[in-house]
Amino acid sequence: MKTKTSLAYNIPGKFEETRFEKNHNVIFKSAVEASKVVAQEIAVLIKSKQVENKFCILGLATGSSPIKVYEELVRMHKEDGLSFHNVVTFNLDEYYPMTKENRQSYHYFMHQHLFNHVDIKPENINIPDGTVVLEELNQYCMNYETKIKNAGGIDFQLLGIGRTGHVGFNEPGSHINSGTRIITLDHITRVDASSDFNGIDNVPKRAITMGVSTILRSKRIVLMAWGQNKATVIKRTIQGEITSEVPATFLQNHSNATFVLDQFAASELTRFETPWLVGQCIWTQELKSKAIIWLCKETKQSILKLTDRDYNNNGMSDLLAQEGSAYDLNINMFNVLQHTITGWPGGKPNTDDSHRPERANPSKKRVILFSPHPDDDVISMGGTFSKLIKQGHDVHVVYQTSGNIAVTDDEALKFAEVCRDFIGKENSEINFSSVINFLNNKTENQVDSLEVRKLKGLIRRRESYAATRYIGLKDEKTHFLDLPFYETGQIKKNPVGLDDIAIVKDIIAKIKPHQVFAAGDLADPHGTHEVCLNSIFEAMKQLKSESYMNDCWLWLYRGAWHEWDIHEIDMAVPLSPDEVTIKRHAILYHQSQKDRVMFQGNDSREFWVRAEERNKNTAKLYDDLGLAEYEAIEAFKRYDY
Template sequence: MVKLNLSSQIVLNKVPEEFYHPKTAVELSELTRCEKLPTTIFPKTEEGALSIATTIANAIRQKQQSGQYCVLGLGTGSSLTPVFNELIRLHKEEKLSFSNVVVFNAYEYFPLQPSAKNSTLNQLKERLLNHIDINPQNVFTLEGTVPQDRVQESCRLYEQRIQSFGGIDIMLLGIGRIGNIAINEPGSSLTSSSRLILIDSLTREEMSMSQSTNETVPPCAVTMGISTILKARQIFLTAWGEEKAAIIQKCVEGSISDAIPATFLQTHNDAHVMIDLAAAGRLTRIVHPWLVTSCKWTDKLTRAALVWLCEVTGKPILKLTNKDYNENGLSELLTIYGSAYNANIKIFNDLQHTITGWPGGKPNADDTYRPERATPFPKRVIVFSPHPDDDVISMGGTIRRLVEQGHDVHIAYETSGNIAVGDEEVTRFMHFINGFNQIFDGNKDEVIKNKYKEIKEFFKKKKDGDTDTRDILTIKGLIRRGEARTACTYNNIPLDHVHFLDLPFYESGTIEKLPMTEKDVDIVRKLITEVKPHQIYVAGDLADPHGTHRKCTDAVLAAIDLEKEAKAEWLKDCRIWMYRGAWAEWEIENIEMCVPMSPEELRGKRNSILKHQSQMESAPFLGNDERLFWQRSEDRNRNTAKIYDNLGLACYEAMEAFVEYKPL
């Protein structure tokens, strides 16, 4: 069986089970002393979804036995989809009936045309309601189609309707990256009821990624208020993935504030946060467990503690004293190592050994303390790049180093990246092709002329959210292929080592991608079995807000897993390294290989990123960060070097960091 979600288990390699699954109530109480909301952490998203769905199913059955309605308040964010899928499974396989269920939709876009496909009610129907036996008359939603002067009255009637059913039994919500629940944006008050609200730009971006159409998200929404939500008898807040880790930490451990509306859940007597390990990544018990419990001190945890202690004291590692350890809750380490000096030297050397100028291994050298093996040399290397520029953005300096040191480097672009090309780029290329055709073809060929005219007409009529034609998507894909080839040539990679995999899951033409299947995995597996690499580099940047990186990484890890099951000989001599890109960086305590760059090498990396001209100022998906990708990359690499410098290690211009993935 193909495992399509192995990326969700990457975090398991570094978090001991006792931190997220304590055996006793006393241990749980210790671990969660910084948490102001009951928070349950699951190793896998599927386990969390099953837990929530089981609780909802039990409530539905109990109400059925007493002849009552079970009233659910439901959001429609993508984090709720796994729960909806589990509820559908319970209905189909375990005969769970929803005949006594009443649903209140948490929010609706405004203004909406009656024919709009992107309403949140439609999303709720597609993801849940159409697949269960709920009575359509028991489904209620806030109105997005009423005139603005009637919105307030419509909201008042909605509140009355909720009360007429005895209130909401279970409220199921996701959390936005700015801490919104439903569409209660920062500034919403504790006493707010259902109302019209302006949607924040970041929330709109999240919403556009979670809907299955390309229609533009309207500027406003009608939403249940904070007070409406808090009247529910039980509340579940869900979050999955690294991109939600920062806001979950603030929600669970921070003070109550209208700047983060989700913190109001701390005032509820039966609210529960249900998250996976990745979303729990910033909670104290996961990232700084020594502050809340006694620890089993592994080398990695000791390294994390000392890096943290350096930040707290403002000292490099070798200047930390016994007093620093004692005053900051790390006296256990003094017992283990005997003195601050011994612990300092141990971790200093560990960090020193992560730095290498030979990412492919240094031939004829003692590799005892090097992150990579000396042999075989040269190595066959595959760098998997989700989009046609992630390779150079994330590890452009390392790629150049591998090529210069004689390794056989292949670059595999997993998707076309065609939706991330602006329309003006297509127009510019069509201008060139049309002009070229007129000059050199003597106007004999009408095909290009007609296609040029057709595309111009399409762009003239195109509205926000319209899906491009297949021809336009093909042209956009060709533009990105050309840029990728140019960057590879600049990095001295032969074009027969440049592979465009065009994984099928990506080719939906919209931000929302198709489900990944075995077809995607088979394409990746075919390449790795042909090359039989000694090194594989893969995206570990799972906080990519568009989700493409995660799916691409899942395809590679699934292919590797199949090869492992088949006992492939080549895999015994292969290491898998995970890089991160423009969205995040590895925590210093988890870095296992760090490749330094000189100012000249950093400039070379910048030049290779700049070959991707369509991804500069006009790129459609720069996100909430105003910096261009080359600027983000340089800042990230310089910051990594600065952290090493602050810890008292060698001072470099910039550094690229990697973590090894060991197949489970």
């Protein structure tokens, strides 16, 4: 491991070298905390160059990863007097072809998030030009390289990482000696960008990018990665062999590069995923559960068939010595998992609940099912939703956002034309002729008008009513919050505000629930789930002193992208074949989200397919571990707020 010179990351407990890791990396609890530390290092560098009366040459990145860094730099400029008068910037890349005015251009991104808010000189800003004619592009790229060299090279290079392992737009196959050039984008990269462009057909197929060698010549490199979606590529980059198939692995050759990660992006590193393979562990119940389930998968055996040899041969001899025998470990783990399974998600009345995930009393509970979008309820827990109603609980579903951004223009146009033809004249709240005219003449990157957004929101609202009626919920138990943070008309949303939290508080205070179900799926590619969850956390925190909150339990479900790992599950609700069918039909009532889904993330399957396969896979995992065999299982984790 090469010695790193930066002092910004000498934080106790944040970094621990292991024999598996080939890059210096620092793990933070949250992306916000990490971004502030990165911004602070940049600020220190800028100020030190000012003292020396020198320019500070920054290499900058775009995408979601650096946004919080730029926000903190802007704050330091406005509140702490940080000046950018001596800063020269070179951006990594730009789509090709792409005009500067296009909202999806990196020129637009950088000005929106940083340059428009600080005192950097316009002539010191360098961003690849996506309008250069193709015949002149090679010379333009060579000139870009020369300009970096003449500036003295990049002092600090900020990087993100794509799922393909790209840095900049250096896709798999990029050579270590590559310079600034035009490149064809990998299909996965275009899929990941498709929601920003309202469909993959609108994503440019090429881009201009700094080369790998250009990046590696930087004096200091910081690569940032946030979220579960980046965990797999981070493990390959930090622990894998250097290969052009994962261009980020070339950073292993750099003498002063640091990976700055949140705990989700770091979750698949060996020291977190299987720490017993790294060294001695403190064997908490959670870690024991994780290790034993991993051992079952590794040996392809059920829990009760594991032997002393299995434990000893797989780095778990200290656990075996601590517990005494494989038999004791196995039976205890089997019982832990067995006690998570229940067909009574609201608690089973008149029974001993000491080994059940939910309380028996009160036998009839008031339940809030929070759904970030108007379909997460049925996608993520449609079977449990149905059971709660059938078992007599007072269930309320609360849709936190309108979900209007996820309705395609074609879908909205279809509804607008039907409404216009049916009404015959404009006597409604929405002028449908105006909506049709807007959609037929909508220009690239134009934000939807208020009427269009209202129509799209109504489409999703009526789909939600259809789905909840099918499950058996009365209309008066269905609530739509339309939280303000979401209503920007754009993919980029506002931060959660006081108004959002107040609205969530009001619905909780009105219902006074015994159970709250909320989306804990932070892999949502556009962050709406995380913002919605944070609004619930804050609202429940503010309400904690209320007496009814003493009896309120919070259960987290996961959405369309990931499921809880088996060792994380506190409540597993089995579904019969008929209940799986009911859930599927409820999802299909959300017709605007079928076939041409705009925000699928990195999974091209329809939502009902991925949800059904996920639930069946969870049931199979329980079966493989030696538990009862079920058709499907929905999983939940209890959260102590």
